[in-house]
Amino acid sequence: MIIALNNKSNLTKNEFIKYLEDLNNIETKHKIVLCPSSINIPLFNIDNVLLGAQNVSNNLAGAHTGEINSKQLKSYNVKYCLVGHSERREEQNITSEDTNKKINLLLDDNIIPILCVGETKEQRIHKNYKAVIKEEILTALKDLTEEEIKKLIIAYEPIYSIGTGVLPKNSEIQEVLNIIKKILPDNKILYGGSVDDDNVDTLKEIEDIDGFLLGGLSLKVENLKRLLEKI
Numbered sequence: 708m709i710i711a712l713n714n715k716s717n718l719t720k721n722e723f724i725k726y727l728e729d730l731n732n733i734e735t736k737h738k739i740v741l742c743p744s745s746i747n748i749p750l751f752n753i754d755n756v757l758l759g760a761q762n763v764s765n766n767l768a769g770a771h772t773g774e775i776n777s778k779q780l781k782s783y784n785v786k787y788c789l790v791g792h793s794e795r796r797e798e799q800n801i802t803s804e805d806t807n808k809k810i811n812l813l814l815d816d817n818i819i820p821i822l823c824v825g826e827t828k829e830q831r832i833h834k835n836y837k838a839v840i841k842e843e844i845l846t847a848l849k850d851l852t853e854e855e856i857k858k859l860i861i862a863y864e865p866i867y868s869i870g871t872g873v874l875p876k877n878s879e880i881q882e883v884l885n886i887i888k889k890i891l892p893d894n895k896i897l898y899g900g901s902v903d904d905d906n907v908d909t910l911k912e913i914e915d916i917d918g919f920l921l922g923g924l925s926l927k928v929e930n931l932k933r934l935l936e937k938i
């Protein structure tokens with residue numbers, strides 16, 4: 708399985724150094740991808756974990772204050788990058804067109820995009836979640852070749868589940884995985900949203916899940932170890 712760790716905007720320099728020491732003790736057959744806060748990327752120095760980023764600029768190098776471009780990520784050996792996380796869609800007004808630009812730039816630099824998709828509670832209640840998820844995927848894939856599309860990882864994260872402790876039923880998750888699989892039959896799909904070392908017992912029963920995207924749990928190494936032992 709693929710376990711992606713999204714540290715979000717957490718861990719100061721010294722906290723991150725200690726965190727890396729703790730992560731370095733993990734032995735697992737699973738592939739772990741750590742997406743630290745960007746400022747911590749240059750401190751990454753362990754080899755049992757792969758390096759990811761949480762965001763990339765829509766543009767190449769140039770006059771884009773505060774942005775980090777894909778060539779810069781590549782120069783720090785970043786191998787994966789989250790794209791379109793709901794917190795960036797909400798807080799930074801990232802659109803599906805933006806995710807398409809980011810994916811194109813990342814693929815040009817051989818960085819694997821982890822495209823995050825998912826519906827709000829309202830969209831689920833109003834039953835337009837299927838259309839929302841399809842739009843997020845289809846717009847993000849626009850003009851990519853079949854070969855490029857195969858490289859993508861999709862993370863299904865229902866927004867109401869992120870950081871809330873609220874989990875959809877397995878059948879609800881599987882229903883969305885079916886929608887994604889119809890568009891992308893060969894791609895790996897992760898589930899994210901309040902995954903922890905207890906509820907993973909239930910989540911791991913879902914047939915089409917290839918891994919998990921962990922936010923809160925990424926910061927708790929002992930619980931992470933427990934989760935890895937269970938899957």
Ligand code: PGA
Nearest residue numbers: 869870900901921922923
């Ligand atoms: P959470 O976050 O595990 O804290 O719910 C997941 C995510 O936002 O990727």
